[in-house]
Amino acid sequence: MKKTLASIIVFSIILGSSAIAKEHGEIRWNYDEYGPKHWCNFSATCKDGKAQSPIDIQTKSTIPLKPENTLILNENVNVHASVVDNGHAIQINTANAGKLTINGKDYNLVQFHLHGKSEEKINAKQYDLVAHMVHKSEDGNLSVVAVLFKQGKQENPVLSKVISNVGSNIEINPEDLLPKNTDHYYHFMGSLTTPPCTENVNWYVLKDVQSVSKAQLKAIRKYYNHNYRPVQPLNGRDVEAR
Numbered sequence: 001m002k003k004t005l006a007s008i009i010v011f012s013i014i015l016g017s018s019a020i021a022k023e024h025g026e027i028r029w030n031y032d033e034y035g036p037k038h039w040c041n042f043s044a045t046c047k048d049g050k051a052q053s054p055i056d057i058q059t060k061s062t063i064p065l066k067p068e069n070t071l072i073l074n075e076n077v078n079v080h081a082s083v084v085d086n087g088h089a090i091q092i093n094t095a096n097a098g099k100l101t102i103n104g105k106d107y108n109l110v111q112f113h114l115h116g117k118s119e120e121k122i123n124a125k126q127y128d129l130v131a132h133m134v135h136k137s138e139d140g141n142l143s144v145v146a147v148l149f150k151q152g153k154q155e156n157p158v159l160s161k162v163i164s165n166v167g168s169n170i171e172i173n174p175e176d177l178l179p180k181n182t183d184h185y186y187h188f189m190g191s192l193t194t195p196p197c198t199e200n201v202n203w204y205v206l207k208d209v210q211s212v213s214k215a216q217l218k219a220i221r222k223y224y225n226h227n228y229r230p231v232q233p234l235n236g237r238d239v240e241a242r
């Protein structure tokens with residue numbers, strides 16, 4: 001009897017500690033005790049992949065954009081969107097939203113989400129916020145447009161709507177998230193920056209930086225302030241610039 005009680009106690013302690021990151025019966029990755037160093041437990045690609053994101057873009061080492069990688073953005077459309085806290089970031093799911101085209105292939109905007117500081121760096125500089133606009137082609141390929149934000153006086157109208165509507169629906173025009181000039185960007189092949197760290201993702205980091213107000217940053221970071229993965233080795237990849 002005593003032995004049974006003791007084993008129940010031990011079992012409860014083990015269960016209790018692993019329950020910290022458990023939700024719906026599954027261990028969940030995060031940015032803390034199950035952070036980036038442990039993501040290999042969720043997907044081997046996070047550790048073994050040779051084309052991982054994010055990266056530190058060294059502007060001196062970039063090469064000119066190959067014409068076939070030219071980015072054509074068509075985001076000017078009013079759409080319904082739902083704002084959710086996905087447990088790792090604030091994410092805005094869009095339906096029948098804008099699209100981008102690369103070399104004749106279309107990718108539709110399926111969602112965008114926010115990282116409390118930029119994941120990608122430019123010449124080792126981290127920005128105050130980044131929005132990742134995730135686009136998907138009919139055959140399941142992904143292309144992500146990264147919009148960097150720097151704290152400034154101007155509020156971003158899309159972010160204002162997002163902040164005050166977490167858990168409900170909004171109407172937005174994804175183009176309002178973009179800087180006026182989208183002709184200049186960096187392009188490289190990378191991965192998802194969260195498990196399963198899937199590769200073969202087309203990355204476009206826009207050179208023009210948007211403004212986010214101090215109050216907006218504070219409101220966003222109230223949810224997530226360190227949900228950014230450290231930069232990953234380039235492993236000889238080309239980073240193209242236009």
Ligand SMILES: [Zn+2]
Pocket residue numbers: 113115132193
């Ligand atoms: Zn992201």
